[in-house]
Amino acid sequence: MTVTTASVPKIGRHFRIQWEEAQKAYVLLYPEGMVKLNQSAGEILKRCSGEASVADITADLEQTFNAQGLQQDVINFVELALQQKWVETT
Amino acid sequence: MTDLSEAQAAQEASTIGPPLWLLAEVTYRCPLHCVYCYNPVDFAKHEDELTTEEWFKVLREARALGSVQCGFSGGEPMLRDDLELLVAEAHRLGYYTNLLTSGVGLNEKRIDALKEAGLDHIQLSFQDSTREMNDFLSSTRTFDLKRRAADLIKSRGYPMVMNCTIHRHNIDHIEAILQLADDIDAEYVELANTQYYGWAQVNRDQLLPSREQLERAERITNEWREKHGNKMKLFFVVPDYYEKRPKKCMNGWGNIFLTITPDGRALPCHTARMLPGLEFPSVREMGIREVWYESEGFNRYRGTGWMKEPCSSCPEKEKDYGGCRCQAYMIANDPAAADPVCDKSPFHHKIVAAVEQAQIPGNPQQVKPLIYRGPKESLQLDRPF
Numbered sequence: 001m002t003v004t005t006a007s008v009p010k011i012g013r014h015f016r017i018q019w020e021e022a023q024k025a026y027v028l029l030y031p032e033g034m035v036k037l038n039q040s041a042g043e044i045l046k047r048c049s050g051e052a053s054v055a056d057i058t059a060d061l062e063q064t065f066n067a068q069g070l071q072q073d074v075i076n077f078v079e080l081a082l083q084q085k086w087v088e089t090t
Numbered sequence: 091m092t093d094l095s096e097a098q099a100a101q102e103a104s105t106i107g108p109p110l111w112l113l114a115e116v117t118y119r120c121p122l123h124c125v126y127c128y129n130p131v132d133f134a135k136h137e138d139e140l141t142t143e144e145w146f147k148v149l150r151e152a153r154a155l156g157s158v159q160c161g162f163s164g165g166e167p168m169l170r171d172d173l174e175l176l177v178a179e180a181h182r183l184g185y186y187t188n189l190l191t192s193g194v195g196l197n198e199k200r201i202d203a204l205k206e207a208g209l210d211h212i213q214l215s216f217q218d219s220t221r222e223m224n225d226f227l228s229s230t231r232t233f234d235l236k237r238r239a240a241d242l243i244k245s246r247g248y249p250m251v252m253n254c255t256i257h258r259h260n261i262d263h264i265e266a267i268l269q270l271a272d273d274i275d276a277e278y279v280e281l282a283n284t285q286y287y288g289w290a291q292v293n294r295d296q297l298l299p300s301r302e303q304l305e306r307a308e309r310i311t312n313e314w315r316e317k318h319g320n321k322m323k324l325f326f327v328v329p330d331y332y333e334k335r336p337k338k339c340m341n342g343w344g345n346i347f348l349t350i351t352p353d354g355r356a357l358p359c360h361t362a363r364m365l366p367g368l369e370f371p372s373v374r375e376m377g378i379r380e381v382w383y384e385s386e387g388f389n390r391y392r393g394t395g396w397m398k399e400p401c402s403s404c405p406e407k408e409k410d411y412g413g414c415r416c417q418a419y420m421i422a423n424d425p426a427a428a429d430p431v432c433d434k435s436p437f438h439h440k441i442v443a444a445v446e447q448a449q450i451p452g453n454p455q456q457v458k459p460l461i462y463r464g465p466k467e468s469l470q471l472d473r474p475f
Binding site for chain 2: 016021022029032
């Protein structure tokens, strides 16, 4: 599956992302399981609303964290997330 | 000194992680009579179930500590009339809610109410692939009911997670079980061999499969994976009797799992109630924070400090934490011993002997009549395992 800047990812069916104060982390919840996300994974996934494209997500992250050149990192992560079924793309 | 010990206690509390997994065993009542049920053999003595309000308090307090996965189990949780209320409260608190059910009692009205309450996931158990064997093994006529429950679950947009406990009497039907899973469009399939606790321990010699049976079942499962790819995620769990190192039981004692029994006992695992010399706290008398961080029951086998030889000097002690305390008690008569599944245990020969008898078809141990799980049998046996 190829991810481009135009891809629009959204959290996969049967997954839910939420902030867990006790773990100080975003987690991804699914039937009888949980993935604790590191900061960058959490920041990307929480923007996978099904409305924002990879380009939009990248721009938002670069603005929020005052950074540049994040596009390839975002694409790589969304590809991984697709394989894991954490996200779906339209 | 006071200051120091308080500081130390604070330090310990901060290194003990939260009880991420809360298993709410809401009732021991069950319409099925499965011969491998992991409920305590003397379950019929513990009938005084927590009320709705008492469960709300448990859910609230565990969530405040960081519990995030909540399983509603039993017995058959559908037998609680307030299940929808419990699920709604768990959902409101931010849990991911899982229902572990036989499907008995799951009709259109109730599944809609559960969906409305925010239930995230349903795991449906089957006993075998055919009506005859399913109904024989559960001593009920429930197979058709389960098929209907599977259709209902699917129609409401839930992921289909099917569980079938595997043992000597159904392991040779593995292909038909996989076909059944495919027919009901299962996305996850757990083919978990019986682990020997509770009623399964009572019936152990009749349930333990032979090595040949196991190898065949694993081979067929692998072939199915190759042929059908990733459509169904298949989990095949071998009985630990066939291993030489113990499992990391519950991912470590008091590490992430918290079980609350129907009558409000807080346990580090759902079978720990059998262990002698340990008073597990009741949630009617103690808050969840104190239960998890301070109670004797939860601290006794935490970490590695309690270990004896051969565990205490074992290089793998952090890997498996000495295995299962209940198995150590049942086989070695000492809950602090090494799990006898480990071939370093001086009691490993007892595991080997059980495995050996499973290789001889038709030997007298295997053909003893099965004892079905039921309140009458529970009171007659009147023992913890």
